[in-house]
Amino acid sequence: MKERYFFAVLFILIIFLGFFVKNPFILNMLSLSAITLIVVTGLNLLLGFAGQISLGHAGFVALGAYISAIASVKFGVNPWIAILIAVFATEIFAIFIGYPTLKLKSHYLAMATLAIGEIINIVTNAWVEATGGPQGFVGIPLLSVFGFALDNEVKFYFFIWSLTFILIFLSINLIDSKFGRALKTIKSKENAAYAFGINVHLYKMIVFLISVFYAALAGGLYAFYIGFISPSSFGLTESINYITMIVVGGMGNFVGVFISSVILSILPNLFASFEDYWPIINGLLLIFVIMFTPNGLKDIFKWTKKQ
Amino acid sequence: MLGGIIEFCLLKYNLPLGVSLLISSLSVAVIAALIHKIFISQTKNATELSLIIMTVGISITIKGSVMLLADKDAHPVDSFLPIAHISVFGAIFASQYLIVILFTFLIIFLLYLFFKKTLFGKIMQASSMNPLAARLFGVDVNMVQMLSFAISGFIGALAGAIIAPISFAQYDSGVLLGLKGFAASVVGGFGNNNGALIGGLIIGVAESLSAGYISSSYKDLAAFLIMLIVLFIRPQGLFSSKDVERV
Incomplete structure (x- = not known):
């Protein structure tokens, strides 16, 4: 219950921020971090609550972005329908991919999902006729809501943050349900989950599809917001960034993950000249958080209180 | 990857080939042991999931450091044999492939001897199957893991070093190689050395065929597609009858 109040207050804060901040650079940065937050919220359901790792999630974001871009530019479909098509197509793909891979456990699952991410990255690089190859895909139109074009940073800011909060509330509700408790059982003791009559594979599939839904949706929104996509924005580095955000925030902790993903997605934009150092910083963050504060931010707060 | 890069750096100082090969492999072995000593064995309440995430963190840290220290370019490494290309019945290929094949069989043979004939190999298998029981028998499981x-x-560094003349030494060449190795072991069946060898052959041939008949930009795809198909149809691998770690 406390989480919901926290997010309600946060939502009001963010909306207020939108009225006061006039700098388009900052608004743009915050909107991009909202898109990242959608992906991370979805992945958190999979990694934090069901305990299943996916090292290829940027691949699903890429699918969402590319399919919606291709549908709207090459076939002239309305952007919203294009996003719908993209999400649907990505889900179909995820069913075929998820069915065999989710039977795997621990490091086999990690490697298999890593491979899926790589496959998608290779295809987006190589299939030049459809995706534009390494040069990227240009000329994607803008979104509009009920005839109201989201054509500047301010309008998109309000739209994307409202959507993000809706999605976060939905996932909190999901975790508070019977389904969410079943997922937690799967994470802590899979055999016990079997004994309680939980169809483990089916539940893993469902939560995987939900997280892919979040990823593909975020990908589509990203494509229509930036207007340009290229394979390098959806590589393995991105997948690992998402994992870092969840681990630093604390697996299965909505508030912590919210804070860490907003901070970690804004920082690289602020210090763009340190681009080459980010993999090292991310790596060290992962190592030290796992070593000393396995519950992420929550532990850090507790630790500072004790001092 | 690290093996190839370190080898490249050592060769720059005109060290003889055998020495640099040995030094690069040994130094990576020491680094790996240190990683286990410093990070993995010190982690409190480690679960399998957190250890996986941690190794991912370690790998991108190493990759990032190498990227900063040696730049992003691909570094060419000279072939081990004095003649670069050999022609057999009109087919010309790089002489380095002979070295790779030789080393592969050598490593497989040595690993076989190690696991079947030596006490330590058996201890290692025992502690992987049941760490608790191994500890009861007086095995220092932590030491074995290290x-x-x-x-x-x-072995990884050696493989990276001997493949470097073919694929060049680069800061991010490790991921794809590692993934293909994983794909080969999936196709062959986990925990089955001979199966992995055959799986590797199948994947290698499929890769070359797809490069020849479809397009060379899709050649990396072949390995993963075959792996996914095998996972879908026969998750235990083509040559394994043993129960695999799966639901």
Whole structure:
């Protein structure tokens, strides 16, 4: 219950921020971090609550972005329908991919999902006729809501943050349900989950599809917001960034993950000249958080209180 | 990857080939052992999931450091044999492939001897199957884990070093190689050395065929597609009858 109040207050804060901040650079940065937050919220359901790792999630974001871009530019479909098509197509793909891979456990699952991410990255690089190859895909139109074009940073800011909060509330509700408790059982003791009559594979599939839904949706929104996509924005580095955000925030902790993903997605934009150092910083963050504060931010707060 | 890069750096100082090969593999083995000693064995309440995430963190840290220290370019490494290309019945290929094949069989043979004939190999298998029971028999499981990290680091570095003349040494060449290795072991069946060898052959041939008949930009795809198909149809691998770690 406390989480919901926290997010309600946060939502009001963010909306207020939108009225006061006039700098388009900052608004743009915050909107991009909202898109990242959608992906991370979805992945958190999979990694934090069901305990299943996916090292290829940027691949699903890429699918969402590319399919919606291709549908709207090459076939002239309305952007919203294009996003719908993209999400649907990505889900179909995820069913075929998820069915065999989710039977795997621990490091086999990690490697298999890593491979899926790589496959998608290779295809987006190589299939030049459809995706534009390494040069990227240009000329994607803008979104509009009920005839109201989201054509500047301010309008998109309000739209994307409202959507993000809706999605976060939905996932909190999901975790508070019977389904969410079943997922937690799967994470802590899979055999016990079997004994309680939980169809483990089916539940893993469902939560995987939900997280892919979040990823593909975020990908589509990203494509229509930036207007340009290229394979390098959806590589393995991105997948690992998402994992870092969840681990630093604390697996299965909505508030912590919210804070860490907003901070970690804004920082690289602020210090763009340190681009080459980010993999090292991310790596060290992962190592030290796992070593000393396995519950992420929550532990850090507790630790500072004790001092 | 690290093996190839370190080898490249050592060769720059005009060290003889054999020495640089040995030094690069050994130093990576030491690094791997240190990683286990410093990070993995010190982690409190480690679960399998957190250890996986941690190794991912370690790998991108190493990759990032190498990227900063040696730049992003691909570094060419000279072929081990004095003649660069050999022609057999009109087919010309790089002489380095002979070295790779030789080393592959050598490593497989040595690993076979190690696991079947030596006490330590058996201890290692025992502690992987049931760490608790192994500990009851007086095995220092932590030590065994550290040594197995060192051995896998050694073999990985050796593989990276001998493939470097073919694929160049680059800061991010490791991921794809590692993934293909994983794909080969999936196709062959986990925990089955001979199966992995055949799986590797199948994947290699499929890769070359798809490069020849479809397009060379899709050649990396072949390995993963075959792996996914095998996972879908026969998750235990083509040549394995043993029960695999799956639901």
